[in-house]
Amino acid sequence: MTSVETGASVALTQLYLTMARIRAFEAKAMDLFAEKYIRGSVHPYTGEEAVAVGVCAALRPEDYITSTHRGHGHCIAKGLELRPMMAEITGRATGYCRGRGGSMHITAMRHGMLGADAIVAGSLAMAAGAAYGLQLQGKDAVVVAFFGDGGAQQGIFHEAANLAAVLDAPVIFVCENNQWAISTPISCAIRIENIADRAAGYGFPGEVVDGNDVLAVRDVAARAVERARRGEGPTLIEAKTYRITPHSAATPTDNRAPDELSYWRERDPIVRFGRELVEAGHASPERLEELDRQAGEEVEDAAEWALASPYPDAAAAEEDVYAPADWLTPGRLA
Amino acid sequence: MTSVETGASVALTQLYLTMARIRAFEAKAMDLFAEKYIRGSVHPYTGEEAVAVGVCAALRPEDYITSTHRGHGHCIAKGLELRPMMAEITGRATGYCRGRGGSMHITAMRHGMLGADAIVAGSLAMAAGAAYGLQLQGKDAVVVAFFGDGGAQQGIFHEAANLAAVLDAPVIFVCENNQWAISTPISCAIRIENIADRAAGYGFPGEVVDGNDVLAVRDVAARAVERARRGEGPTLIEAKTYRITPHSAATPTDNRAPDELSYWRERDPIVRFGRELVEAGHASPERLEELDRQAGEEVEDAAEWALASPYPDAAAAEEDVYAPADWLTPGRLA
Amino acid sequence: MSAVATRELTMADALNEALREEMQRDPTIFVIGEDIARHGGLFRVTAGLLDEFGPRRVIDSPISEAAITGAGVGGALIGCRPVVELQISDFVSLAMDQLVNHGAKWRYMSGGQVSVPLVVRGPISNGIGMAAQHSQTLEAWFVHAPGLVVIMPSTAADAKGLLKSAIRDDNPVVFLEKRLLYSRKGEVPDGEHLVPIGVADVKREGRDVTIVAAGASVQLSLQAARQLAREGVEVEVVDPRTLKPLDIDAIAESVARTGRLVVVNEGARAGGFASEVVARTLDHVPLSDFKATPERVTAKDTPIPYATPLEREVLPSLEDVVSAVTRVMQD
Amino acid sequence: MSAVATRELTMADALNEALREEMQRDPTIFVIGEDIARHGGLFRVTAGLLDEFGPRRVIDSPISEAAITGAGVGGALIGCRPVVELQISDFVSLAMDQLVNHGAKWRYMSGGQVSVPLVVRGPISNGIGMAAQHSQTLEAWFVHAPGLVVIMPSTAADAKGLLKSAIRDDNPVVFLEKRLLYSRKGEVPDGEHLVPIGVADVKREGRDVTIVAAGASVQLSLQAARQLAREGVEVEVVDPRTLKPLDIDAIAESVARTGRLVVVNEGARAGGFASEVVARTLDHVPLSDFKATPERVTAKDTPIPYATPLEREVLPSLEDVVSAVTRVMQD
Ligand SMILES: Cc1ncc(C[n+]2csc(CCOP(=O)(O)OP(=O)(O)O)c2C)c(N)n1
Ligand SMILES: Cc1ncc(C[n+]2csc(CCOP(=O)(O)OP(=O)(O)O)c2C)c(N)n1
Numbered sequence A, B: 001m002t003s004v005e006t007g008a009s010v011a012l013t014q015l016y017l018t019m020a021r022i023r024a025f026e027a028k029a030m031d032l033f034a035e036k037y038i039r040g041s042v043h044p045y046t047g048e049e050a051v052a053v054g055v056c057a058a059l060r061p062e063d064y065i066t067s068t069h070r071g072h073g074h075c076i077a078k079g080l081e082l083r084p085m086m087a088e089i090t091g092r093a094t095g096y097c098r099g100r101g102g103s104m105h106i107t108a109m110r111h112g113m114l115g116a117d118a119i120v121a122g123s124l125a126m127a128a129g130a131a132y133g134l135q136l137q138g139k140d141a142v143v144v145a146f147f148g149d150g151g152a153q154q155g156i157f158h159e160a161a162n163l164a165a166v167l168d169a170p171v172i173f174v175c176e177n178n179q180w181a182i183s184t185p186i187s188c189a190i191r192i193e194n195i196a197d198r199a200a201g202y203g204f205p206g207e208v209v210d211g212n213d214v215l216a217v218r219d220v221a222a223r224a225v226e227r228a229r230r231g232e233g234p235t236l237i238e239a240k241t242y243r244i245t246p247h248s249a250a251t252p253t254d255n256r257a258p259d260e261l262s263y264w265r266e267r268d269p270i271v272r273f274g275r276e277l278v279e280a281g282h283a284s285p286e287r288l289e290e291l292d293r294q295a296g297e298e299v300e301d302a303a304e305w306a307l308a309s310p311y312p313d314a315a316a317a318e319e320d321v322y323a324p325a326d327w328l329t330p331g332r333l334a
Numbered sequence C, D: 001m002s003a004v005a006t007r008e009l010t011m012a013d014a015l016n017e018a019l020r021e022e023m024q025r026d027p028t029i030f031v032i033g034e035d036i037a038r039h040g041g042l043f044r045v046t047a048g049l050l051d052e053f054g055p056r057r058v059i060d061s062p063i064s065e066a067a068i069t070g071a072g073v074g075g076a077l078i079g080c081r082p083v084v085e086l087q088i089s090d091f092v093s094l095a096m097d098q099l100v101n102h103g104a105k106w107r108y109m110s111g112g113q114v115s116v117p118l119v120v121r122g123p124i125s126n127g128i129g130m131a132a133q134h135s136q137t138l139e140a141w142f143v144h145a146p147g148l149v150v151i152m153p154s155t156a157a158d159a160k161g162l163l164k165s166a167i168r169d170d171n172p173v174v175f176l177e178k179r180l181l182y183s184r185k186g187e188v189p190d191g192e193h194l195v196p197i198g199v200a201d202v203k204r205e206g207r208d209v210t211i212v213a214a215g216a217s218v219q220l221s222l223q224a225a226r227q228l229a230r231e232g233v234e235v236e237v238v239d240p241r242t243l244k245p246l247d248i249d250a251i252a253e254s255v256a257r258t259g260r261l262v263v264v265n266e267g268a269r270a271g272g273f274a275s276e277v278v279a280r281t282l283d284h285v286p287l288s289d290f291k292a293t294p295e296r297v298t299a300k301d302t303p304i305p306y307a308t309p310l311e312r313e314v315l316p317s318l319e320d321v322v323s324a325v326t327r328v329m330q331d
């Protein structure tokens, strides 16, 4: 096959580029944490890129997502810009949230990013309510809520799934089953094989997908999104994947078996998709290297831009607690 | 068949008597509410007697139960005495909880009654933890947690079921599906047929049983109890039943269809079990009437005893907030 | 005072009117809660809304307090104005994470990108033998949650006017209604009636002692004031109406004038709202202006018991208020 | 003071010793929480327990804060002494119903039939850029929940001695550990070391001003006291150690002596623990004994922001404490 860039090829290499961006972003974020430019923590999405990128490929710009502590990948996949992302996680005034949110709380309404949530599974009911509200307003947008395998044991998962079902809310619950919650293997957390099977308890479809296969993820997400747009209610997608880094910058200990790690490293979703692109003639190896390089440069640029940005003004720390209101005259705030 | 009272007959008529006691107790409680001897509310168990009585027939005295706002039936089935029960719900010092608990909070540790809980589904995690703790102490007791169909939509149901599963806790979750939560039909609350099916999401058995058939309930409970005692973990039992009274004394409005009500009145679990006893020769109609009368008399006696009991001493209102402790010297309590 | 025509309404009916009027003017409002549609709410606050606005805007929810609160937050984020009913306000314990970690913080964490125009309302059910899990009044928790607005009306008119303001406010509001006041009647102005958030109302003027009280405690305090007036003690009753933001200027002005402060609040004593009022007033009134140590009249530090004599003992009583005022007058 | 031999331990190690010693003497203790077994807890407080006591007593739980808290209550009811770890104490928002409506009330509602010997412990994680959902210090909520005991240690020795007392206490205890103190070293007495619940400790004596502070605020206050001493102001730092029950006698005695009170607390200002200390002290110290209006040094009323300059601005600082003391000295 030749590697002439057809329309299809462009779309596919775009997916590759987005995955590469996430990979590069997380590597840089870990460096910045080590160099103390980032406080708190960073939870890299490394190894799971195909999930966010596949799912968001099935979305329109006016659709929404919610995210987790491990949220950078979702943001990038949804189209957020790297500069204000990097500025946010380095605590700068130019960040999406003016430095108030940080790595675990990026919100970007203009990109349909309702917010990352550091409470495990905490955003699922919000996602259901947002989806319902959009429908009530006559819009045909959908909401995707990402969460982890660990999050599937939270009560709010159950309540939100069931509420979404009875409301027929256009929400897609995407469980990123990376098989670990910090140091706890999934075998300590559940006694079933597939979290997707829980969907049967709410009366909507549950689908298992190979979370390291970006096109498979995109396809299953597209079906769920269509269902939701048609008003047929929620879907639970379980994407089986793996994080190939430790849990986080602040919790670097990794007690997982080396052969488990290497098993998954071999299934690296970016390497794999790159191979598929080359094999199908959508891109040459050189083109992929170029994309990798481009991703790296964009991330470097974002970091430079962020680190050159000012810190937020301490005097403004009390801004944004409340939305403008009549009662918010100076000196009146309780 | 004759109606000579064999051992089996005695056991069976005992079940009948217990059901009759519950029926009479609730009727009396509703009267006492109307006469303002009872404050707050009363949630009668009328029509659901076969569930509590069937389940508790599978338990030993040293086993435990937890209960709900609709808890009188569970208490009586577990062997609590009517006098201190009636005293508790009429707010007397001689009540099980010295008048501090009332109708929705009867606890009777000496009968294995860990407590009724007015938070819908609130006791399920406690039941799981108690069951686990008993096992850890080397006891082979089990814990039964009763809850309603409405309660199955609470997050704590999900968390408790899953935690019990991973702990292999000897707990049996008994969902009394009476198809309504106050004024809300089950069709507004879930999009599935059987709540029992949710057990598959936790990896333990879920069983549906006719909750108006006391022997069927006893049998399914006995299997679950044996499983739990063998250390094989929890079971979810869904007993399909119906309350043939309004939700509660304080919420007497009933918006249910008359023919739905009459359908279920015809399936009255006491009438039905009485008929079966007579048909099988375990009891004569006269014997059943005698048992009904006995139940009524016991309840009247309990009410008289309760109403003759003193109110708790107001000066002691601050007792029992804390268990005895070194720091609990007079004047030191924060 | 003003010439506005009024009608007599119960507080429940006044709240119902507020919801109805706001839902008529704003199609993005939806109401969700347990038994609020078909049944019209256990206390009839949402009666008739289902018929008027249909099942998409008036929703009988599953029993899932966390999820309906969270869904309210989510709906608010994308431009709706959800009103969530907690059937009994105690059940907020199940929704604290959605309310405080999500609703109250989302705007701040986003750097002001979003607002959360949400109302979470429900009854305070003490005083009627509902026992420990149905009788709390937890305003102190909400006051301690930056990002929330906390409202507690004492009259039918305030209830209506404040609920309307709460719905229109772009911030998450916890709106606490005393169940025993639902059936209490009061004059409610005709036409559009809005009560501003953050403005206290002097429910009775007096020169000797300032009582600060909200919700049901206002009625108790007024009763005490009438009794004390017969003994020549003139009590001023300041009803902040909104506990957060607190109209501390109004309170401080009154206390500076009377030199005596009694705070009446039905919550548990330790860490209660009364402590907050005392501490804040000290920031605004010089010690030398005080003629007596401020007093707090509160519930005792126990769960609320079931039996009548016990519950009565634990909740603040008319005598408790009268003696506190008497004490500060003697100081 | 005493001749007891001591060793230097971090607070995390001191807590770990407390758990180990108590688990050795009482087989009914089990520990449950996220990542506490294999990993030994994110902050190593439970390190080594799995090896010593096995997976039945040291349990890596699913991420289900409500259920593990509730399971702790249930285990306590039937005679175990569970210790529940919340990985970050903010997550208690998910467990408020199990903790407050169940753990705190079960004894009272049962008329004293049961006790709930439960410890729920977890870190306060502010000051390190963990942002709004991981940086709260919610002691004010717990103080407002009758039936709970609330403990907040400031030193390694207190942490060990209080955790041991908490485990042996027959009541539900919320035990709050400041994450930035985990690595702080302190002398811990050898052998069985118990610190009584409800007894304050004067961490520094002084004649001019009483600072009341617990947890990390003690260290901040001691720093301020050292600085102020150089200017001739002698600050007494009273560490209540347990916030509920509160050793009000110790506080009142000190304030009556100094005539000046500053309360330092890292929680949000409105409805915070500092307000409670001020209000309670007023019940015990006559107004005439005060030489100045009591001051509260607290966090601002915002969610905790991420960026360094913002978080620093919002949390109470050394300068805040110093200026509050200076103000009360000038009054
Ligand atoms: C409610 C809550 N509990 C605990 C935590 C601490 N925590 C952060 S990430 C994490 C593990 C989450 O596991 P999973 O949901 O599988 O997501 P993953 O990290 O694997 O992507 C935990 C326990 C939290 N942030 N929120
Ligand atoms: C957490 C909580 N939410 C709401 C209520 C109010 N309430 C009391 S009973 C009830 C209905 C319960 O339905 P179900 O669980 O089916 O039990 P049933 O009354 O039918 O026996 C509700 C909503 C409550 N007590 N607790």
Ligand SMILES: [Mg+2]
Binding pocket: A148, A149, A150, A176, A177, A178, A179, A180, A181, A182
């Ligand atoms: Mg995971």
Ligand SMILES: [Mg+2]
Binding pocket: B148, B149, B150, B176, B177, B178, B179, B180, B181, B182
């Ligand atoms: Mg029901």
